[in-house]
Amino acid sequence: MSSTAAARTAIPTVDAEYRPTSSKGRSSATFAAFGSSPGGETQPAGESQGRAAGTALAGQVLSFAEGREIYAEGDTVRSFYKVMHGVVRTCRFTSDGRRQIDGFHAEGEIFGLETGGEHRLSAEAVTDCCVVAYRWSGLDAFDGGEGATALTVFGFAMTCLKRSQAHALLLGRRSAAQKLASFLLDWAGRGTGECVDLAMTRQDIADYLGLTIETVSRTMSQFERDKLIALPSSRHVVLRNRAALQDLVD
Amino acid sequence: MSSTAAARTAIPTVDAEYRPTSSKGRSSATFAAFGSSPGGETQPAGESQGRAAGTALAGQVLSFAEGREIYAEGDTVRSFYKVMHGVVRTCRFTSDGRRQIDGFHAEGEIFGLETGGEHRLSAEAVTDCCVVAYRWSGLDAFDGGEGATALTVFGFAMTCLKRSQAHALLLGRRSAAQKLASFLLDWAGRGTGECVDLAMTRQDIADYLGLTIETVSRTMSQFERDKLIALPSSRHVVLRNRAALQDLVD
DNA sequence: CGTACCTTTGATGAAGTTCAACGATGGTGG
DNA sequence: CCACCATCGTTGAACTTCATCAAAGGTACG
Numbered sequence: 001m002s003s004t005a006a007a008r009t010a011i012p013t014v015d016a017e018y019r020p021t022s023s024k025g026r027s028s029a030t031f032a033a034f035g036s037s038p039g040g041e042t043q044p045a046g047e048s049q050g051r052a053a054g055t056a057l058a059g060q061v062l063s064f065a066e067g068r069e070i071y072a073e074g075d076t077v078r079s080f081y082k083v084m085h086g087v088v089r090t091c092r093f094t095s096d097g098r099r100q101i102d103g104f105h106a107e108g109e110i111f112g113l114e115t116g117g118e119h120r121l122s123a124e125a126v127t128d129c130c131v132v133a134y135r136w137s138g139l140d141a142f143d144g145g146e147g148a149t150a151l152t153v154f155g156f157a158m159t160c161l162k163r164s165q166a167h168a169l170l171l172g173r174r175s176a177a178q179k180l181a182s183f184l185l186d187w188a189g190r191g192t193g194e195c196v197d198l199a200m201t202r203q204d205i206a207d208y209l210g211l212t213i214e215t216v217s218r219t220m221s222q223f224e225r226d227k228l229i230a231l232p233s234s235r236h237v238v239l240r241n242r243a244a245l246q247d248l249v250d
Numbered sequence: 251m252s253s254t255a256a257a258r259t260a261i262p263t264v265d266a267e268y269r270p271t272s273s274k275g276r277s278s279a280t281f282a283a284f285g286s287s288p289g290g291e292t293q294p295a296g297e298s299q300g301r302a303a304g305t306a307l308a309g310q311v312l313s314f315a316e317g318r319e320i321y322a323e324g325d326t327v328r329s330f331y332k333v334m335h336g337v338v339r340t341c342r343f344t345s346d347g348r349r350q351i352d353g354f355h356a357e358g359e360i361f362g363l364e365t366g367g368e369h370r371l372s373a374e375a376v377t378d379c380c381v382v383a384y385r386w387s388g389l390d391a392f393d394g395g396e397g398a399t400a401l402t403v404f405g406f407a408m409t410c411l412k413r414s415q416a417h418a419l420l421l422g423r424r425s426a427a428q429k430l431a432s433f434l435l436d437w438a439g440r441g442t443g444e445c446v447d448l449a450m451t452r453q454d455i456a457d458y459l460g461l462t463i464e465t466v467s468r469t470m471s472q473f474e475r476d477k478l479i480a481l482p483s484s485r486h487v488v489l490r491n492r493a494a495l496q497d498l499v500d
Numbered sequence: 501c502g503t504a505c506c507t508t509t510g511a512t513g514a515a516g517t518t519c520a521a522c523g524a525t526g527g528t529g530g
Numbered sequence: 531c532c533a534c535c536a537t538c539g540t541t542g543a544a545c546t547t548c549a550t551c552a553a554a555g556g557t558a559c560g
Contacts, residue, residue: 057399080406087449091457101458103413104450106440110406127449149307150400156330156360157407163353164414171421172460176548190356199337199377200354202507207341208351210422212549217508234507234556423549426516452539465516467540484524484539501560508555517546524539530532 059132064125071112073122079133080113086129090121092169095250100172102165115158120165171210179209180219181248184229184237194239202234309382314375321362323372329383330363336379340371342419345500350422352415365408370415421460429459430469431498434479434487444489452484 061084064070070081073092081088088105090112102121105111112123170182183205187196198205202220206213220237223229228245230238239245311334314320320331323342331338333355340352340361352371355361362373420432433455437446448455452470456463470487473479478495480488489495 057402080403089450089454089458099457100460101454103417104454104458106449110410113403113406113410126454150404152307153330153363154400154404154407156363157404157411160360160363161407161411161414164411164418167353168414168418168421171418172457199356200339201505204339204351204354204376207349207422208339208354210350213507214509214550215548218548221508451537462517463539464518464541468516471540503560504558506555506557509553511550511552513548513550515546515548517544519544520542522539522541525537526535527537528533528535530534 057134059134061130061132063130064128066125066128068125070123070125070131071119073119075119075122077112077114077117077119078137079135081111081123081131081133083107083109083111084130084132086131087126088123088129088131089126090123092121098173100169102168113158113161115155116162120162176209176211176215176219177222178248179211180205180216180223181228181245183209184239185242185245185249188239188242194242196237196239198235198237307384309384311380311382313380314378316375316378318375320373320375320381321369323369325369325372327362327364327367327369328387329385331361331373331381331383333357333359333361334380334382336381337376338373338379338381339376340373342371348423350419352418363408363411365405366412370412426459426461426465426469427472428498429461430455430466430473431478431495433459434489435492435495435499438489438492444492446487446489448485448487 059079059082062070064086070088083105085107088111090102090105092100092102094100103111104126112119114120170179174182184196187198188194200208202213202216205211206216209216211219220229220231223245224231226244228239228241230240232238309329309332312320314336320338335357338355338361340355342350342352344350353361354376362369364370420429424432434446437448438444450458452463452466455461456466459466461469470479470481473495474481476494478489478491480490482488
């Protein structure tokens with residue numbers, strides 16, 4: 001982004017192989033505390049994540065200059081990352097050129113934790129920074145019989161995370177029409193065909209999308225006038241022009 | 251919420267002990283697919299989560315009538331849940347009485363997956379519904395030596411999820427001043443003392459908070475006029491009245 | 501048939517965006 | 531060293547969108 005930064009470091013630099021204390025003893029202790037009482041983890045995020053250093057996780061240290069891309073939207077997910085120092089942002093770009101930042105990540109924080117093949121966000125260095133990349137392929141974390149349940153629960157967490165991130169991106173600087181279109185398409189996706197049965201009230205929808213009940217109602221009526229949807233009853237929506245709704249969202 | 255619903259079922263009903271096929275064979279297969287390529291999970295969320303039924307997870311089936319509370323904000327986290335049928339919402343209430351809905355959860359979806367002792371959200375039945383509660387205390391998922399790394403990575407995911415949910419709640423229907431106050435307090439928390447060194451540009455902040463660069467700048471100036479902060483330089487913020495900023499947020 | 505809640509619609513106002521211009525800062529090159 | 535340039539940040543004025551206030555249909559249920 002800045003020519004200054006480019007002059008300092010052109011390409012991510014591999015600084016070192018990062019393999020901290022791989023003592024099983026400490027790992028077990030960590031495990032026990034976490035596993036027996038998942039509710040017991042009350043320390044701040046930074047410290048919690050800092051515990052990674054106490055496990056068998058090994059990673060590669062990389063440096064990035066300010067403004068450099070760490071990975072791009074659409075890249076294959078090979079690693080997740082921890083910030084050693086500096087600040088990283090994860091973001092997405094909308095078709096109208098706007099940028100939505102999912103989060104800033106400071107020292108000790110994890111980012112890029114995604115499943116599903118491709119990164120749905122890109123990551124960039126806000127300042128010159130140093131990160132550790134932990135490769136998924138090197139992880140034998142979920143091997144062994146007992147790992148199956150852990151894996152399942154981990155999958156749940158990742159799905160919840162994906163949904164939450166999508167929701168946050170939806171709420172940031174999008175019009176009422178975009179929010180509602182996105183909401184309808186989402187629920188159309190859960191059901192079958194073009195009919196959407198809304199289980200919730202307008203108030204629920206409003207509170208979910210960060211709008212008022214009046215705006216939801218007005219926007220819904222506008223969609224109907226524009227022949228994007230039909231409204232046989234207030235809770236029953238028929239998508240008449242899914243493509244147009246999709247265009248609103250992208 | 252509706253007296254109708256209350257008449258049908260007053261109190262969550264324990265329907266059954268839910269223990270599906272606990273065949274290790276199928277569990278292992280699930281594990282292998284997931285563990286060897288975390289990026290390989292491309293099926294829709296519903297199906298992915300549906301696989302829970304193939305693991306050793308056991309849970310208790312509960313029924314709730316429309317409008318009933320499944321758990322409240324502040325309750326001790328003892329379980330996480332899967333929707334069998336119906337729709338559930340997870341939400342928070344702000345001090346001014348507004349409600350922010352974190353998400354709707356339909357059949358097959360997981361909710362209430364939290365760590366940290368207390369639920370930060372409450373969960374309510376949008377429709378009459380049926381959920382399975384999986385108790386953390388019964389989980390031996392993270393036992394065994396190999397589980398330590400899994401546990402660590404799981405902890406990362408939960409921390410990311412917590413942050414993402416907080417971000418989504420911040421973006422829904424809050425004023426520019428509230429968003430910015432929350433942002434500054436967050437960064438003040440990461441550093442020490444009352445001085446916040448912002449690593450990012452106004453544009454970055456705007457894209458994170460769902461505002462424009464002009465609004466961020468104007469709000470920052472207003473804070474300075476109101477003696478909430480001092481601005482020795484544009485990237486250097488000194489919190490002069492942390493309590494007042496905190497009041498804005500709550 | 502009446503009550504309560506949900507939904508829709510209209511009128512008005514405030515908050516934030518957009519467009520535009522100007523000031524500050526830092527790095528570059530003469 | 532200073533002038534120049536690019537980027538970042540601030541401020542002002544007009545405009546848009548959405549929230550707020552108010553009131554009137556609809557629907558379900560007792």
